[in-house]
Amino acid sequence: MPGQSCILPYSGHDKGSEDTFWGQIPMALALVPWESGHARQISAIDSLPASPLAIGSGLASPAGGSPRAREAALDALAQQCHACRSCSLALGRQRVVLSRGNPQARLMLIGEAPGAQEDELGQPFVGRSGQLLDQLLAAAGLDSHQDAYIANAVKCRPPGNRKPTTLELAACRPWLQQQIALVQPQVLVLVGATALQAVLGLKGPISQLRGQWQSLGGRACMPIFHPAYLLRNGSIEPGRPRDLTRADLVAVREHLLASR
Numbered sequence: 195m196p197g198q199s200c201i202l203p204y205s206g207h208d209k210g211s212e213d214t215f216w217g218q219i220p221m222a223l224a225l226v227p228w229e230s231g232h233a234r235q236i237s238a239i240d241s242l243p244a245s246p247l248a249i250g251s252g253l254a255s256p257a258g259g260s261p262r263a264r265e266a267a268l269d270a271l272a273q274q275c276h277a278c279r280s281c282s283l284a285l286g287r288q289r290v291v292l293s294r295g296n297p298q299a300r301l302m303l304i305g306e307a308p309g310a311q312e313d314e315l316g317q318p319f320v321g322r323s324g325q326l327l328d329q330l331l332a333a334a335g336l337d338s339h340q341d342a343y344i345a346n347a348v349k350c351r352p353p354g355n356r357k358p359t360t361l362e363l364a365a366c367r368p369w370l371q372q373q374i375a376l377v378q379p380q381v382l383v384l385v386g387a388t389a390l391q392a393v394l395g396l397k398g399p400i401s402q403l404r405g406q407w408q409s410l411g412g413r414a415c416m417p418i419f420h421p422a423y424l425l426r427n428g429s430i431e432p433g434r435p436r437d438l439t440r441a442d443l444v445a446v447r448e449h450l451l452a453s454r
């Protein structure tokens with residue numbers, strides 16, 4: 195296992211550049227879909243300075259704005275998101291699934307959408323895919339609780355774990371944009387093809403795009419296989435998908451260490 199960092203925590207679908215797809219995340223004008231369908235401005239985002247970088251130790255922390263201000267802004271965002279009725283997924287959900295992990299982390303992982311266990315518990319990646327994701331992160335020297343902030347492209351469970359539709363992804367995009375704007379991660383890991391498409395607009399096969407650094411407004415992005423795919427392709431032989439994912443996550447950790 196490379197370096198020090200944090201060790202294995204604990205151990206719950208594939209459910210899935212252009213810098214201009216989202217463009218620069220609008221810090222001063224974050225628009226949130228609201229129940230009425232009208233856009234509503236979140237002013238807390240305005241108060242956070244743009245740049246992160248520089249950490250004391252480990253891979254966590256940084257950013258302008260105090261951690262407390264950031265967490266308060268994320269709490270406000272969560273409250274609003276929990277009331278979201280922007281698409282029909284709101285009708286079937288038990289819980290809105292926003293995030294887990296460390297909002298001060300320099301690393302953010304973005305998956306597709308909650309599954310059954312996530313819907314029940316209100317946290318992303320807590321089912322079998324999540325357990326495997328945590329193990330893969332740990333094998334690369336990254337702790338999913340301390341070193342990463344984890345979210346999904348879509349915050350409510352699609353029925354039967356189907357892939358979210360383009361409309362659902364679009365309805366949810368402002369929430370994710372605001373999470374990124376508030377957390378200000380240095381590196382985004384795009385977990386699976388849907389996240390890659392949702393965030394960067396890239397539709398190519400994940401088997402070709404994984405492991406290739408991309409950029410979102412200057413922020414480094416690493417696409418990886420979705421752990422649900424890895425659960426179905428369990429070989430740990432060198433060069434197989436699991437091993438490739440471990441290598442991709444090692445590259446992510448090295449990037450974070452090099453840019454401290």
Ligand code: URA
Nearest residue numbers: 207305306307318319
């Ligand atoms: N798959 C995802 O993409 N996200 C989750 O939270 C769980 C499974």
